[in-house]
Amino acid sequence: MKNPLENLTDKELNELLTKTDVPMKWELDKIFKVKTSDKSNKNKTDN
């Protein structure tokens, strides 16, 4: 396995450095599994 930071770009690392909170989004993602975020777009694509 690669060094866990190897895939992080300097830009991504910079973003992490300048954010003082780590959102718990990954916790919510376990509860809310989004199938479609915008049905109107899906319908447009389907048509």
Next chain:
Amino acid sequence: MISQTRIRQIIKEAAGVPDDIEMMVDIFTNLVKDEIKAFKDSGKELKVGEVSIKNYGDAEFRSGKINVSREKSWQYVKSSPFFKKELWDKFPMYKNKINISFNIYPDEGLDINNINKPNIDATHIFNPDKIEPEERKKLGKTYSSGDFEFNLTMGESNWDNLDTLSPNLDATIAHEIFHSYQLFKKYTKSGEVGFGKEHTLNTLVGSLKKDFNKEFNYFLHILYLSLRFEQQARIPQTLRVLKSKKIENYNDFIEEIKKTDAYRDAQMLKTFSADKLINDLSKMESFEDILRKPMAQQHTRFAIDSWNDILERIVEHGKQSGMTSNPFRGMSQKLLDNPKLFFKHWEKVFDRRGDELFRSLTRLYALL
């Protein structure tokens, strides 16, 4: 003779709640609420999506996004009825970009999963290049290093009555503005940019999270909760919630504090178990575990093996980005060679920090 107001101010500061942020918390809370209200009243169409909610089933949800520019936020701040120039001078937040996003779900979908209504994920983003306060004509000193993101997960009932966004919204805003204040004070007092060693750990937490490793993610989350600058931000946050409750005596206080996020955080710190984490990483209870856990174990092993290298890269990158560099001290090789010793080391740290957070929270009683 010291005035009653000054005595109260001293008690607040001793408890970790500086008066300097209070006005801006009130103004920003109203700003966010007014923006969401304006979006709602404008009749702008919300996106409608489909979601599968744990313990609830499939449902529709609605979502929206609002971006408040730096100029617009400043216009709002200076025309707010709460704005007092002499208070603002103590912490002159100036032109902050605010991004708000929100998802609206059926109430039951949140209730059944014990999710706050509303739940608010927030981030404060600072720019090391703009941390130096600037002198401006008419205004005097201004501090413009701080943007905010607020992601609200709300129930239909919150959307129907936006007043119910309080006190959670106020509390989250107090937390984020406090971070901006911490950085401002640190820079103006010592000339340092960032939170030092703990800043490096905070960045490490964000960089090591992987979707497939929920066990290690849990450890990283507790590590984040143990950071002192995070614990300090939980004090004004919790006070905002407690002030909205009817608290007449110490028993009421204890009952209410037990319901707060910060109390839950302190419990998470106190109950972290190295043995349980190692056991969780190794036990195979489902087909999904057989697929996922070998990867999770490997990622955990590599994260611990490269722990010091990761910290070093973050410190180096931080220096290039304008952060103040701090003497780098990694963990001992003995701890890094043995995951059990590694997690036991952190278990002790978390236990101590959990006690500190409990003690800080109980001091809030003096302010109610």
